[in-house]
Amino acid sequence: MSNINKKVHANFNAALFALCLERRGARPLHAQLTDGLRELLRAAPEAAGLRLPASRVLAEELSVSRMTVTTAYDQLVAEGYLVTRQGGGTYVAGELPHLAPPTPGPRKTPEPPRPWRPFQPGLPDQSLFPHRIWARHLDRAWRQPDPALLDRPDSFGWPALRAAIASHLSAWRGLDCTPDQVLITSGAGDGFDLIGRALLPHGASMAIEDPGWATLEHTLRGIGITPVALRVDGEGLDPARLPQDCAAVNVTPSRHYPTGVAMPLARRLALLDWAHRVSALIVEDDYDSEFRYQGQPLPALAGLDGLQRVIYMGSFSKLLSPALRIGYLVVPEALISKLRATLAVTGSRASLVPQPALAAFMASGEFATHLRRMRRTYARRQAHLLDALAPLSDCLDLAPDPSGMHLCIGLRPTLAARITDSEISRRAAEAGLTLRALSSHSVLPDPPQGLLFGYAGFDESQISAAAGDLCTLLAPLCAGRS
Amino acid sequence: MSNINKKVHANFNAALFALCLERRGARPLHAQLTDGLRELLRAAPEAAGLRLPASRVLAEELSVSRMTVTTAYDQLVAEGYLVTRQGGGTYVAGELPHLAPPTPGPRKTPEPPRPWRPFQPGLPDQSLFPHRIWARHLDRAWRQPDPALLDRPDSFGWPALRAAIASHLSAWRGLDCTPDQVLITSGAGDGFDLIGRALLPHGASMAIEDPGWATLEHTLRGIGITPVALRVDGEGLDPARLPQDCAAVNVTPSRHYPTGVAMPLARRLALLDWAHRVSALIVEDDYDSEFRYQGQPLPALAGLDGLQRVIYMGSFSKLLSPALRIGYLVVPEALISKLRATLAVTGSRASLVPQPALAAFMASGEFATHLRRMRRTYARRQAHLLDALAPLSDCLDLAPDPSGMHLCIGLRPTLAARITDSEISRRAAEAGLTLRALSSHSVLPDPPQGLLFGYAGFDESQISAAAGDLCTLLAPLCAGRS
Numbered sequence: 001m002s003n004i005n006k007k008v009h010a011n012f013n014a015a016l017f018a019l020c021l022e023r024r025g026a027r028p029l030h031a032q033l034t035d036g037l038r039e040l041l042r043a044a045p046e047a048a049g050l051r052l053p054a055s056r057v058l059a060e061e062l063s064v065s066r067m068t069v070t071t072a073y074d075q076l077v078a079e080g081y082l083v084t085r086q087g088g089g090t091y092v093a094g095e096l097p098h099l100a101p102p103t104p105g106p107r108k109t110p111e112p113p114r115p116w117r118p119f120q121p122g123l124p125d126q127s128l129f130p131h132r133i134w135a136r137h138l139d140r141a142w143r144q145p146d147p148a149l150l151d152r153p154d155s156f157g158w159p160a161l162r163a164a165i166a167s168h169l170s171a172w173r174g175l176d177c178t179p180d181q182v183l184i185t186s187g188a189g190d191g192f193d194l195i196g197r198a199l200l201p202h203g204a205s206m207a208i209e210d211p212g213w214a215t216l217e218h219t220l221r222g223i224g225i226t227p228v229a230l231r232v233d234g235e236g237l238d239p240a241r242l243p244q245d246c247a248a249v250n251v252t253p254s255r256h257y258p259t260g261v262a263m264p265l266a267r268r269l270a271l272l273d274w275a276h277r278v279s280a281l282i283v284e285d286d287y288d289s290e291f292r293y294q295g296q297p298l299p300a301l302a303g304l305d306g307l308q309r310v311i312y313m314g315s316f317s318k319l320l321s322p323a324l325r326i327g328y329l330v331v332p333e334a335l336i337s338k339l340r341a342t343l344a345v346t347g348s349r350a351s352l353v354p355q356p357a358l359a360a361f362m363a364s365g366e367f368a369t370h371l372r373r374m375r376r377t378y379a380r381r382q383a384h385l386l387d388a389l390a391p392l393s394d395c396l397d398l399a400p401d402p403s404g405m406h407l408c409i410g411l412r413p414t415l416a417a418r419i420t421d422s423e424i425s426r427r428a429a430e431a432g433l434t435l436r437a438l439s440s441h442s443v444l445p446d447p448p449q450g451l452l453f454g455y456a457g458f459d460e461s462q463i464s465a466a467a468g469d470l471c472t473l474l475a476p477l478c479a480g481r482s
Numbered sequence: 483m484s485n486i487n488k489k490v491h492a493n494f495n496a497a498l499f500a501l502c503l504e505r506r507g508a509r510p511l512h513a514q515l516t517d518g519l520r521e522l523l524r525a526a527p528e529a530a531g532l533r534l535p536a537s538r539v540l541a542e543e544l545s546v547s548r549m550t551v552t553t554a555y556d557q558l559v560a561e562g563y564l565v566t567r568q569g570g571g572t573y574v575a576g577e578l579p580h581l582a583p584p585t586p587g588p589r590k591t592p593e594p595p596r597p598w599r600p601f602q603p604g605l606p607d608q609s610l611f612p613h614r615i616w617a618r619h620l621d622r623a624w625r626q627p628d629p630a631l632l633d634r635p636d637s638f639g640w641p642a643l644r645a646a647i648a649s650h651l652s653a654w655r656g657l658d659c660t661p662d663q664v665l666i667t668s669g670a671g672d673g674f675d676l677i678g679r680a681l682l683p684h685g686a687s688m689a690i691e692d693p694g695w696a697t698l699e700h701t702l703r704g705i706g707i708t709p710v711a712l713r714v715d716g717e718g719l720d721p722a723r724l725p726q727d728c729a730a731v732n733v734t735p736s737r738h739y740p741t742g743v744a745m746p747l748a749r750r751l752a753l754l755d756w757a758h759r760v761s762a763l764i765v766e767d768d769y770d771s772e773f774r775y776q777g778q779p780l781p782a783l784a785g786l787d788g789l790q791r792v793i794y795m796g797s798f799s800k801l802l803s804p805a806l807r808i809g810y811l812v813v814p815e816a817l818i819s820k821l822r823a824t825l826a827v828t829g830s831r832a833s834l835v836p837q838p839a840l841a842a843f844m845a846s847g848e849f850a851t852h853l854r855r856m857r858r859t860y861a862r863r864q865a866h867l868l869d870a871l872a873p874l875s876d877c878l879d880l881a882p883d884p885s886g887m888h889l890c891i892g893l894r895p896t897l898a899a900r901i902t903d904s905e906i907s908r909r910a911a912e913a914g915l916t917l918r919a920l921s922s923h924s925v926l927p928d929p930p931q932g933l934l935f936g937y938a939g940f941d942e943s944q945i946s947a948a949a950g951d952l953c954t955l956l957a958p959l960c961a962g963r964s
Contacts, residue, residue, distance in 0.1 A: 075777035080747025126632040135625035143617035150608040151597050186831045218827050265562025295557035323834035349668045351833035352805035
């Protein structure tokens with residue numbers, strides 16, 4: 001051993017023998033020794049190849065049991081810091097690295113999530129959600145769980161929830177299906193992912209509504225589906241304009257998102273006819289139809305089709321709470337096996353935790369009660385919003401809508417001549433309001449202009465205050481001053 | 483009006499006036515009338531264009547209020563079955579379709595999910611999960627929810643859970659990170675999706691281990707990432723064989739899946755060196771390292787790197803329950819903003835429902851207690867499995883593993899000469915056993931042969947019985963008879 005090596009050896013052993021172990025600490029001695037020795041090794045790359053003291057020697061030096069030392073040595077051998085050699089002896093591993101201790105970069109305090117601001121659309125009022133009842137269902141479902149909840153999960157979701165959804169759809173949406181056709185997802189994005197992966201060839205085209213759900217374009221491109229945007233008119237998407245080579249089309253026929261127009265029967269039939277003719281899939285996104293204030297909700301397109309070429313897509317995010325992250329697909333019988341094959345590989349993305357509780361909440365009738373209550377509340381809030389915006393009736397195209405959770409309101413010519421919806425949205429954001437521009441839901445040129453007023457998630461006083469702020473903002477533009 | 487039309491008209495009106503409404507029924511009269519009239523319209527395509535009786539007339543005929551009739555008419559106008567014309571009057575919409583009533587196809591009874599069978603790998607024993615404690619946490623979290631739970635959700639997940647995970651990783655995995663770096667997912671598939679979408683260019687290559695997690699190849703291709711399989715050896719993936727043009731590599735350094743080998747320090751350092759040199763990402767999948775029976779778990783690779791180029795991926799599926807569908811990523815500071823930008827579009831896929839309960843379960847120390855208890859249990863079960871398989875020691879390469887939830891056991895030459903692992907797996911399935919073949923985890927040619935024995939999810943008596951069945955199956959092959 002050279003003199004330099006001797007010195008390294010002596011220094012290293014001195015440091016090792018000086019290790020300070022906390023005998024009355026909560027951490028076991030062998031763990032303290034492991035940590036201490038690992039730190040020494042990290043700090044001393046020059047110790048590579050050194051032979052460590054025999055466990056008996058180190059045990060004596062540190063006044064610990066030999067077992068404490070051998071446990072620490074074994075651990076560090078497993079971690080690769082030490083090696084054992086044939087013939088005995090424990091050595092510091094060669095090529096000991098310049099191991100920087102973990103140094104997290106400059107700490108960036110994350111921006112605290114901003115609370116929801118009026119007029120955020122699509123937001124239910126969660127303060128009216130029956131939390132005590134919900135918590136009781138969660139507790140009951142999991143305190144002594146149904147053994148099937150711990151068994152191999154059905155990739156389509158918890159059967160009782162699927163049965164409850166089938167009953168709900170029959171009563172509320174005129175859609176008759178079996179529980180076998182219901183597939184629980186973690187929301188619309190998950191639903192589209194699954195449809196794309198299981199049912200559409202890579203690179204296939206899907207026609208989408210323009211304006212429409214802004215996220216959809218991104219979601220589709222992410223799974224290799226090419227979105228083909230089609231401008232909607234006052235009756236929604238026009239089936240006559242559908243390209244023959246689209247493998248699928250996404251529509252919101254009951255209430256077009258975001259304009260709120262309903263697709264009339266003639267177009268629905270033409271759409272079904274197109275899908276049968278070119279063997280395409282229709283994905284019907286039915287996001288808030290339960291909240292129809294006059295008459296019954298329009299029956300789902302999927303029901304008209306007898307679930308042959310239509311996949312129906314629903315969600316509890318808007319009906320109950322976005323926190324659930326529970327949505328569902330209702331799929332034609334013929335597609336079940338393909339979807340099951342894909343799910344057998346990828347697994348379900350939907351948490352099982354809320355599913356039995358949600359099933360009980362629906363089966364007990366509490367869900368329907370809650371929906372009816374919310375429907376009355378949201379109808380009042382829409383009326384309140386229209387009253388509160390009345391001072392702007394010269395520049396906004398105020399009109400009630402018999403359903404939904406938001407109003408899509410057009411700009412009257414006087415206002416539209418002076419400012420774009422995006423600019424109003426930007427100024428409203430500065431004033432603390434979320435007022436989405438209709439044009440931001442388009443990818444095609446010359447998008448229609450309008451503003452989205454979500455009212456469901458805000459009580460009358462919030463709506464009044466926010467409408468007042470908006471009046472202050474827009475009044476000068478309406479009155480002719482710029 | 484032609485005679486034919488007159489006849490159609492008369493017939494239609496007769497059917498309409500004969501509609502039977504249930505006055506003491508639970509369903510409101512207007513809803514009953516709507517349904518009845520809709521059915522009539524569907525059944526009578528020849529009625530297209532007919533003028534309906536005035537609401538006053540129909541009200542008298544049916545002995546209901548005029549409001550009942552106008553409500554029903556309005557509803558069917560909204561649905562497109564009826565139209566109103568200028569000058570008054572309500573007409574059956576033109577081109578009334580051949581509307582088939584929903585007729586679900588031949589009912590296919592779904593296969594009931596089969597229960598888990600030994601030796602399913604990666605399955606925790608959920609019967610030992612503290613369900614009462616868990617249900618109490620769920621109840622507490624949601625009975626009077628923290629207002630922030632109802633507020634705009636942080637796309638990275640519930641902050642208290644992220645903090646609890648950061649503490650857990652520091653104590654159990656030698657990984658120091660801030661809660662800001664923790665991102666809650668709905669599991670590994672969701673995590674890979676997010677990494678692919680947010681951090682890798684479309685068409686990028688990711689090196690993966692072969693054998694490895696069989697689902698990964700499919701998941702990556704689904705998001706446009708090209709998997710590049712690299713055969714592992716007795717020390718895991720060899721960084722020297724990594725192509726320079728890979729944008730990322732996925733590894734299981736603490737315990738290679740499924741063979742169980744640990745990557746030694748030298749390779750870990752070479753892997754980090756490669757990633758820094760070619761600016762690649764390392765995705766460290768650390769799926770069951772908490773279950774190390776001797777010494778401490780090997781520290782995470784991400785800790786060695788100070789979270790610069792490594793994304794650490796963890797999950798509660800194997801530690802607690804697959805029902806949770808909660809996993810997480812720990813990401814370098816520099817990548818947070820990109821991930822947030824992607825999540826702002828796609829939204830989180832992880833349910834919020836379990837998150838506050840899981841945070842409380844972890845913060846209370848009950849999680850660590852549960853892990854330690856499971857670790858003892860699984861160690862016993864592994865020893866029991868090895869004992870139970872002892873009669874097969876001539877044909878299986880039985881050896882204990884200091885960690886994990888399954889053993890990957892090689893075939894001895896005598897057995898391997900007679901049968902493949904896939905064929906054993908097939909025969910075992912017929913005998914009611916899930917015994918995965920190691921070769922089924924490979925995409926490269928000439929895969930290694932072996933069998934995966936998951937023991938964590940099964941108690942000693944199940945293990946004994948299953949091992950007995952396997953001995954019966956394999957003994958003839960071991961004894962020299964074929």
